Amino acid sequence: xxxxxxxxxxxxxxxxxxxxxxxxxxxxxxxxxxxxxxxxxxxxxxxxxxxxxxxxxxxxxxxxxxxxxxxxxxxxxxxxxxxxxxxxxxxxxxxxxxxxxxxxxxxxxxxxxxxxxxxxxxxxxxxxxxx
Numbered sequence: 001x002x003x004x005x006x007x008x009x010x011x012x013x014x015x016x017x018x019x020x021x022x023x024x025x026x027x028x029x030x031x032x033x034x035x036x037x038x039x040x041x042x043x044x045x046x047x048x049x050x051x052x053x054x055x056x057x058x059x060x061x062x063x064x065x066x067x068x069x070x071x072x073x074x075x076x077x078x079x080x081x082x083x084x085x086x087x088x089x090x091x092x093x094x095x096x097x098x099x100x101x102x103x104x105x106x107x108x109x110x111x112x113x114x115x116x117x118x119x120x121x122x123x124x125x126x127x128x129x130x131x
Contacts, residue, residue, distance in 0.1 A: 030098030089114035
């Protein structure tokens with residue numbers, strides 16, 4: 001099983017998430033907790049985090065949870081995200097959990113909150129194993 005250092009090195013190659021400041025806080029097979037500090041570049045015209053920034057964090061947490069502990073390549077096949085409330089804090093946290101994993105498909109739930117506990121978004125991700 002890879003160490004946190006090895007996981008961070010592997011997923012540093014996800015340059016978009018890395019440039020957004022996303023980091024892995026916890027990870028185990030089928031689960032990951034990732035964080036992203038909220039910067040001015042993440043905000044929309046209303047001063048709240050952009051949906052794309054929230055989605056990036058959720059998608060990255062799913063990627064770590066589904067790909068971090070396997071040699072398979074699992075990609076997002078379909079994602080549904082519901083934005084629930086604007087973040088009030090200075091950091092977003094996304095926790096991805098595997099609900100079902102099969103031979104070629106999987107289903108994950110990802111909850112995004114800020115560090116104050118505000119429930120910001122919920123996503124479901126259908127994954128597909130390509131290799």
